[in-house]
Amino acid sequence: MSLKRIDLLLCCGSGCISAGALKIKERFLQVLKDKGLAGEINIIETGCMGPCDYGPVMVIYPEGVFYQKVTPVDVDEIVEEHFIKGRPVFRLMIQDADQQIIQTAKKIPFYQKQVKVALENCGYIDPESIDEYIALGGYEALGTVLTSMTPQQTIDVVKRSGLRGRGGGGFPTHIKWQMVHDAQAKQKYIICNGDEGDPGAFMDRSLLEGDPHRILEGMMISAYAIGATVGFFYIRAEYPLAIKRIKYAIEQAKEMGLMGENIFGSDFCFETEVRTGAGAFVCGEETALIASIEGNRGNPSPKPPYPSKDFGECQPWSTTSRPWATSRPSLSKAPNGFLRWERKPARVPRSLL
């Protein structure tokens, strides 16, 4: 393989794809081939970069140049001017309120005020490459947890971190984990609730599409802590790309031995399945969601019985989605991580996307 000199990160979240990102990729491949540059330039499809109203967007490294509203016609100019002659195409860059051109992604005000936690890799890595996720520290937390911590210790770390659910209730994650951990059962399950029904909310989609391995790793850490060995992804049918990428991520993890039996040489075994939601809003509610996975009509049922203690045939379930994604940085980097970010305005540490 020859040395690459440019990484072109093309946003391929659902927003940019509907704005035509795939046509741009096709055009790039064609033009690069025609000019004999194909071996020098990496084109990488990433998850959502965030500024969907500017789509299709792309970032070109090493400079970090940010282009917006690119059309297939612009591709020729980018290749000719930027890739061959080293002159960025200023007319495709974003302008600030004073009509000054902003050259690089880092300097865009939209990004400058953000600290991404769960979404830190989203738009920066190829979601279909497990290697890129590992390069940024992926699966290290899982390895650490499996090789050096007991399930109870894992829950304690989550407790200290102050991690909470990211729905309106902000339910403390460690309490949920502890309840399922303490429940006695032959078989425990864990579910990723990807039935994002709230109108105009796309954070689950961004995460599932942009960094699927993070969800997978978080799910396995949580499964280890609560004693589950089977996981379900319940993702709504309206998110075909998320479903595709999660399925692909599961395959890659299996191939690498990061899922299956005796992961990291421990006793922990884990398998998972993807289920597609049929489009009922109520199936985002946990009891209805579980009914739907079981093959029944997606009716919610009153609590108690609670899914985490004594649901169905004495099989405790745990349904969460977003907290896992943030549990990875909390376990691998700083156990007290969340205290740092949102203490001031909210007083309560909460997980962030």
Added chain:
Amino acid sequence: MKTLNELKMIREKAQEAMKLRGANTRIKIVVGMGTSGIAMGAREVMKAFLEEISGRNLTDVLVTQTGEKGLSSMEPVVDIIEEDKPKITYGNMNPEKVKKVVLEHIVNGSIVAEFVVATGD
């Protein structure tokens, strides 16, 4: 996957493949690719750098390009930029000279004085 060490090995290899996106680079090679540079063979010079560097498995070197540098009579022009050191500019480059620059300057750290046309900013 049986151990954390295995994971670490995969990580290091993968980081290498992602270095363009801002990992540590010791030396940056900037090839002037203005119209006159290209006319004088800057593409061949850049290709030679890419080949030499990947052939020698140098992991901390970045090759990139810039526009016209205003030294048209000395094209192709190449800047070698190292942190905390003055910039070195080589002129009248060709693929043969590239080999020498990579070996002596990039690998061994001694500037090839005969090709230098400017130093500093």
